[in-house]
Amino acid sequence: MPKKRKSRQRPSAAPRPAPESDGATSSSPGRLAGLVSRPAAWLAGVAAATLVAVLTAWVPQHGRDTLAAWTGAPALRIMPVRTSADDYALPGEVTEAADRAVLLDSSASSSKLPDLLRRHAAAAVGQIKVRLVLEGDRNSLRVTDLKVRIRKVTGVLSGTYLGVVNAGEDDSIQMSATLDAADPVLRLPDAPHDPYFSRKQIDLARGERETLDITLTANRNTYEFDFVATVVSDGESYEQVIDGAGQLLRVTGKLPDYHRYGTVLVADVGEGYRSADTPTLCSFFDRSEGC
Structure with a gap:
């Protein structure tokens, strides 16, 4: 009676590491937010500078009078x-x-x-x-x-x-x-x-x-x-x-x-x-x- 051959089990292959991402996909939302926030920050800076300039011109002319009127100063x-x-x-x-x-x-x-x-x-x-x-x-x-x-x-x-x-x-x-x-x-x-x-x-x-x-x-x-x-x-x-x-x-x-x-x-x-x-x-x- 012929002998049965034992089947050899191949060792399981080690899991392949996931390919490293180049960041194009995972960081896309952050990069987009940064691109959007830069113009916003620039506009905010311009607005602040404009406000300071307006107040600088307004306070000596009218602001002190307005503040004095609010406080009741004669x-x-x-x-x-x-x-x-x-x-x-x-x-x-x-x-x-x-x-x-x-x-x-x-x-x-x-x-x-x-x-x-x-x-x-x-x-x-x-x-x-x-x-x-x-x-x-x-x-x-x-x-x-x-x-x-x-x-x-x-x-x-x-x-x-x-x-x-x-x-x-x-x-x-x-x-x-x-x-x-x-x-x-x-x-x-x-x-x-x-x-x-x-x-x-x-x-x-x-x-x-x-x-x-x-x-x-x-x-x-x-x-x-x-x-x-x-x-x-x-x-x-x-x-x-x-x-x-x-x-x-x-x-x-x-x-x-x-x-x-x-x-x-x-x-x-x-x-x-x-x-x-x-x-x-x-x-x-x-x-x-x-x-």
């Missing part, structure tokens, strides 16, 4: 109001030792006297000089009027009189008003019958300043007052109050006889206050009894 800026006077009157007498030391000490008077006058509600006697510095905070604005607004009227102060001997003259006055008038109006010295703002207006651009030196006089009463400016900007008109750092300004009349004051103290320029002899008192109050 178009007219007021620098700190400065006042000066030769003589002052207080409603009462100065009795505190520390305050009397301020009056008597010339070195202390220059720095501490303004605070003493404020605390004792002092008023300038006869006249007060007010310096207003106006500054524009828009591309353009116009001040069409500036009025004195009297807030309170009382009798002439008679507590303490503080006078300065040989006070200097100031020739920088540009306009004035008398508060004894029914309607105090600012006028120029060379045109006393014409209100200043009936002939002129003040135009200011951003950063421009205008200085006004104003003298307010009083004889009959004590007046507490501020100013009201009418401002036109961005096609709108509004009123802006000007005072002394939140405090009303004060000026009072002068009594004719020094005997009517509780205390009269005088000082030479740069010196402390002191009691005065009769000739000095009469130089201040020439209608006093005995002068």
Whole structure:
């Protein structure tokens, strides 16, 4: 019986590695996205540069005005109001030792006297000089009027009189008003019958300043007052109050006889206050009894 032949099994062939891709097919979507994104990025850059250029041109011209309007900032800026006077009157007498030391000490008077006058509600006697510095905070604005607004009227102060001997003259006055008038109006010295703002207006651009030196006089009463400016900007008109750092300004009349004051103290320029002899008192109050 013939023998059966055993069938030989060929060893299985090792799997062939998949052919490496050249990237043309698998990376086609990424390459396409890159090709598309490059023009988009270029356009975005151009748009950003254009926007920056537009804003750079717009902000100095209009942007600051728009931002200021959004924040409610006034178009007219007021620098700190400065006042000066030769003589002052207080409603009462100065009795505190520390305050009397301020009056008597010339070195202390220059720095501490303004605070003493404020605390004792002092008023300038006869006249007060007010310096207003106006500054524009828009591309353009116009001040069409500036009025004195009297807030309170009382009798002439008679507590303490503080006078300065040989006070200097100031020739920088540009306009004035008398508060004894029914309607105090600012006028120029060379045109006393014409209100200043009936002939002129003040135009200011951003950063421009205008200085006004104003003298307010009083004889009959004590007046507490501020100013009201009418401002036109961005096609709108509004009123802006000007005072002394939140405090009303004060000026009072002068009594004719020094005997009517509780205390009269005088000082030479740069010196402390002191009691005065009769000739000095009469130089201040020439209608006093005995002068």
